[in-house]
Amino acid sequence: MTGSHKLLAVDDVSVFYEKFRAINHVDIAVEAGDVVSIIGANGAGKSTLLKAIIGQADHVEGRISFAGETIIGRTTEAIVASGIMLVPEGRRLFPSLTVEENLRLGWDVGRKGEIGFADVWRLFPVLEDRRRQKAGSLSGGQQQMVALGRALLANPRLLLCDEISLGLAPLVINELYTLIPQIKARGIGILIVEQDIERSLAVADHFYCLLEGRVSLSGRPGEVNRDLVMKHYFGL
Amino acid sequence: MVAVWANQLLQGVMLGGLYTLFAIGLSLSAGVMRFVNIAHGDFIVLTCYVLLLLGTLLGINPVVATLIVLPIAFLFGFGLQRFLLQRVVGENVLLVILVTFALSIIIENGLLEGFGADPQKISGGWMETATVALGSGINVGLFQIVTFVAAVALVAVLDLLLYRTGIGAKIRAVSDDVAAANLIGLSSVRVYAIAMGITFVTIGIAAGFVSIWTNFDPASGPTRLLVAFEVIVMGGLGSLWGSLVGGIVLGVAQAVGGQFDIAWQIMAGHIVFLIVLALRPQGLFPKY
Amino acid sequence: MVILNGARAIFAVGVVAMAAAPFLFGANHVVLLTEFMSMLVLAIMWNLLAGYADIVTVGQHAYVGVGAYAFFGFAALAGFNPYLSILLAGLVALAIAVPTMILVFRLRTAYLAIGTWVVAELLMLASGKLNAWGGGSGTSLPISIVLGFGRARGDRLATIYWLAFALAAVAMLATYFLLRSRIGIGLTAMRDNEEGAAAVGVNITYARILCFLGTAPFLGIAGAVITLQKLRISPPASFSITDWTVFIIFNVVIGGIGSFEGPIIGTIVYFLLRQYLADLGAWHLILLGSFSIVIILIEKRGLWGLIRRGLGDDLIPIAHKPSANFEGAAKAGINATASDNRQ
Numbered sequence: 001m002t003g004s005h006k007l008l009a010v011d012d013v014s015v016f017y018e019k020f021r022a023i024n025h026v027d028i029a030v031e032a033g034d035v036v037s038i039i040g041a042n043g044a045g046k047s048t049l050l051k052a053i054i055g056q057a058d059h060v061e062g063r064i065s066f067a068g069e070t071i072i073g074r075t076t077e078a079i080v081a082s083g084i085m086l087v088p089e090g091r092r093l094f095p096s097l098t099v100e101e102n103l104r105l106g107w108d109v110g111r112k113g114e115i116g117f118a119d120v121w122r123l124f125p126v127l128e129d130r131r132r133q134k135a136g137s138l139s140g141g142q143q144q145m146v147a148l149g150r151a152l153l154a155n156p157r158l159l160l161c162d163e164i165s166l167g168l169a170p171l172v173i174n175e176l177y178t179l180i181p182q183i184k185a186r187g188i189g190i191l192i193v194e195q196d197i198e199r200s201l202a203v204a205d206h207f208y209c210l211l212e213g214r215v216s217l218s219g220r221p222g223e224v225n226r227d228l229v230m231k232h233y234f235g236l
Numbered sequence: 237m238v239a240v241w242a243n244q245l246l247q248g249v250m251l252g253g254l255y256t257l258f259a260i261g262l263s264l265s266a267g268v269m270r271f272v273n274i275a276h277g278d279f280i281v282l283t284c285y286v287l288l289l290l291g292t293l294l295g296i297n298p299v300v301a302t303l304i305v306l307p308i309a310f311l312f313g314f315g316l317q318r319f320l321l322q323r324v325v326g327e328n329v330l331l332v333i334l335v336t337f338a339l340s341i342i343i344e345n346g347l348l349e350g351f352g353a354d355p356q357k358i359s360g361g362w363m364e365t366a367t368v369a370l371g372s373g374i375n376v377g378l379f380q381i382v383t384f385v386a387a388v389a390l391v392a393v394l395d396l397l398l399y400r401t402g403i404g405a406k407i408r409a410v411s412d413d414v415a416a417a418n419l420i421g422l423s424s425v426r427v428y429a430i431a432m433g434i435t436f437v438t439i440g441i442a443a444g445f446v447s448i449w450t451n452f453d454p455a456s457g458p459t460r461l462l463v464a465f466e467v468i469v470m471g472g473l474g475s476l477w478g479s480l481v482g483g484i485v486l487g488v489a490q491a492v493g494g495q496f497d498i499a500w501q502i503m504a505g506h507i508v509f510l511i512v513l514a515l516r517p518q519g520l521f522p523k524y
Numbered sequence: 525m526v527i528l529n530g531a532r533a534i535f536a537v538g539v540v541a542m543a544a545a546p547f548l549f550g551a552n553h554v555v556l557l558t559e560f561m562s563m564l565v566l567a568i569m570w571n572l573l574a575g576y577a578d579i580v581t582v583g584q585h586a587y588v589g590v591g592a593y594a595f596f597g598f599a600a601l602a603g604f605n606p607y608l609s610i611l612l613a614g615l616v617a618l619a620i621a622v623p624t625m626i627l628v629f630r631l632r633t634a635y636l637a638i639g640t641w642v643v644a645e646l647l648m649l650a651s652g653k654l655n656a657w658g659g660g661s662g663t664s665l666p667i668s669i670v671l672g673f674g675r676a677r678g679d680r681l682a683t684i685y686w687l688a689f690a691l692a693a694v695a696m697l698a699t700y701f702l703l704r705s706r707i708g709i710g711l712t713a714m715r716d717n718e719e720g721a722a723a724v725g726v727n728i729t730y731a732r733i734l735c736f737l738g739t740a741p742f743l744g745i746a747g748a749v750i751t752l753q754k755l756r757i758s759p760p761a762s763f764s765i766t767d768w769t770v771f772i773i774f775n776v777v778i779g780g781i782g783s784f785e786g787p788i789i790g791t792i793v794y795f796l797l798r799q800y801l802a803d804l805g806a807w808h809l810i811l812l813g814s815f816s817i818v819i820i821l822i823e824k825r826g827l828w829g830l831i832r833r834g835l836g837d838d839l840i841p842i843a844h845k846p847s848a849n850f851e852g853a854a855k856a857g858i859n860a861t862a863s864d865n866r867q
Contacts, residue, residue, distance in 0.1 A: 051419075054419065054421075056418060056419055075423070076418055076419070076420075076421045076423075077421045077422075077423045077426075079421065080420065080421025081421065085420070085421070086419055086420060088416060088419045088420070092413060092415075092416035092419060092420075093416070094408065094409040094412040094413055094416065094417075095412055095413075096408060096412050096523075097405060097408055097409055097412065101405045101408075101409075102409075104402070104405065105405065105406070105409060105420065105422060106420070108402060108406070108422075109420060109421040109422050110421075150420070151420075154420075154421075266634075271634055272634040272635065272637075272638060274582075274638075323821075329580055329633040329634050329637070330574060330580050330777075330781070330820075331820055332634065333580060333582065333634060333637060334773070334777060334813075334816060334817055334820060335817055337582070337770065337773070337813070338810075338813035338814060338816070338817055341770070341809055341810055341813050342810050342813070345807070345809065345810055461638075462638070462641065462642060462645065465635075465638050465642070466642065469631070469635065469639075473635075499649050499652055499653065499660070502645075502649060503646060503649045503650065506642055506643075506645060506646040506649075507646065509642060510627055510642070510643070510646070513627050513628075513630055513631070513639070514626075514627055514630075517630035517631070
């Protein structure tokens with residue numbers, strides 16, 4: 001499979017936890033500058049897939065290539081430095097570090113590039129006021145902003161977003177999702193993993209529906225019937 | 237009478253400085269990597285013997301010898317963590333205890349075979365015998381003051397390192413949430429190794445002072461470990477300045493007990509530790 | 525299945541042989557077996573705490589010493605009946621365990637372990653202050669006490685052996701019934717999945733307290749029995765960390781921590797190694813320590829874990845484990861976030 005023009009190519013990938021097959025022969029592709037949504041119920045394997053891509057899954061079979069180069073077996077450190085960055089489920093900031101220190105870590109681990117602190121403050125003005133505040137004392141929405149800002153400061157070519165709407169109020173989620181097109185406009189590919197079907201399909205160019213570790217449905221959001229999506233989401 | 241007690245108190249505080257030097261490395265390694273290195277005290281003793289060798293074989297004076305040892309100590313700690321202890325980080329506590337216990341026994345017996353059981357000491361020359369008179373019959377050893385100042389300075393330097401440098405932020409990040417660090421590409425393996433390297437630099441400094449302060453022999457390690465342990469628990473896990481306070485508390489307790497005999501000196505320390513544990517288990521300045 | 529039943533038969537024969545040991549073996553062997561029984565009790569207790577209750581301690585030598593000194597106090601100083609003194613030694617150990625537990629349970633994991641070590645050090649130093657007990661150098665057990673266990677040497681050795689054997693037997697039975705009880709099942713559940721056990725309603729704290737306090741009297745009585753073998757008390761010997769903690773830990777890990785058979789195998793291996801490696805002195809300890817690390821890296825369940833793969837089931841059946849598939853699914857699904865933190 002020639003994937004040299006694909007930003008990310010996940011070919012026939014299976015991920016195991018001991019003997020349990022959490023991801024089952026999955027094929028996913030992300031083109032440069034595309035937004036791809038992966039939807040699925042809890043336990044469908046969405047987070048596992050992202051962990052496999054970022055290099056944090058122990059037992060992975062198949063092929064994963066990023067900009068034509070294979071990344072299975074490389075360290076997360078190397079993968080991040082080459083241009084993939086994860087916004088982890090549950091934010092996973094470092095609570096005793098300040099906002100600024102959390103953001104700077106993103107810069108330190110990433111590919112140095114155009115996006116800098118000025119961009120992050122512009123995107124999230126509320127964070128600039130709180131730059132010296134400990135990240136653990138922020139609200140959920142603000143923490144999600146820091147997590148996103150941290151990922152952007154790594155200047156990724158591909159951004160992996162794991163359930164960024166989890167635990168946040170609807171207004172806050174709306175605000176966050178307005179950022180997706182802005183990030184896409186900078187040429188960054190985005191792979192969004194979500195339980196919230198509506199919002200993620202609204203911003204996506206392509207989507208995949210995961211059910212019990214398999215891709216049960218895929219396509220362009222506009223071309224697929226909503227009811228069909230629901231059926232595959234719930235496995236009916 | 238007052239002068240006698242004031243002297244004892246002051247001795248205790250100065251001793252606290254020495255104890256802080258023991259503890260500061262343990263505070264860092266235990267706080268960051270979340271395990272207690274049972275061989276910590278034995279590594280201090282091992283370094284004392286290295287300094288002894290440098291002094292007797294090569295005639296190097298203690299200060300220079302300590303300075304030479306520090307970068308070697310960093311590399312040694314880095315390697316120890318990277319290639320041995322990393323395998324047991326995050327695993328169940330039993331494995332860590334086993335491995336560090338085994339290390340402790342290997343060092344003690346190795347030193348015994350190599351140097352014999354006789355107590356050793358490095359001479360501090362004029363600095364060791366000089367005293368400073370503070371008036372009203374209160375005297376303090378110059379070396380004791382220098383040790384205390386060194387302890388305070390070391391705590392301050394580490395504080396700066398942790399809170400004002402990039403590597404310090406990384407160390408704190410990894411100690412907050414190691415899994416999150418790994419997820420974003422911050423290699424906890426490398427950060428841990430650096431943290432252990434820093435810990436061993438403090439071990440080198442501690443050895444430099446304790447080798448002159450008092451006798452040491454191959455079996456001295458566990459005593460040093462228990463001191464460091466009591467200091468960090470009393471001071472509050474994760475707090476550097478807390479270690480200084482914990483050290484002083486222990487030092488003063490031991491100075492009071494030491495009025496009677498050496499057994500009471502050590503017992504007084506343990507008793508005060510248990511009292512603090514009973515009244516304030518999280519320590520005096522807990523971070524967690 | 526045949527092999528398993530064969531192994532069980534051998535075990536049963538072994539137990540009978542041990543019960544009749546003074547009739548079957550000469551004095552030297554009886555002495556050795558007495559020591560074996562004492563070490564076995566210590567191993568069983570440490571294994572119960574570290575392997576089942578998830579409480580790793582490096583301070584159990586405290587109770588051995590306390591038991592030794594308490595026995596001396598009751599028997600030699602207060603003139604109580606020696607057998608009664610042995611039991612009282614266990615009670616004193618229990619009394620010491622209560623405040624110890626209250627204090628050290630404020631700490632977690634490795635800190636708790638070293639906390640128990642601190643307590644042991646304190647007790648050892650304090651015992652060196654007791655002049656009636658010989659102070660810092662200790663003292664010998666009065667001949668009258670010793671003779672109270674039998675005028676003839678053969679009778680004495682047999683009596684002391686049976687005391688040790690009885691203690692080991694009671695220790696094994698008590699552990700067996702505990703592990704098969706609700707508490708024991710809860711402990712095993714907790715060991716495998718702490719959150720799950722709490723959700724099912726197992727009172728973990730109560731179980732751990734019970735285990736910690738329950739081991740103390742056994743350790744104390746073992747201390748009394750050991751004193752009968754050594755005929756002396758002294759702070760460094762009665763409270764020896766090397767003999768009553770370090771060796772024990774290595775033995776249990778080698779034999780197989782968290783299993784019923786492990787401490788038995790580990791103690792046997794220890795005695796075999798000691799016979800053949802006696803000349804190595806200090807290196808004996810290093811060898812044992814290195815061996816235990818190698819074992820735990822290869823097979824967490826120790827030598828017994830290796831043997832069990834071949835046997836297919838426990839020699840002494842206690843519980844069952846879920847299938848690997850189930851465990852894997854549990855890790856992937858339910859513990860998706862929790863398992864991150866364990867990495």
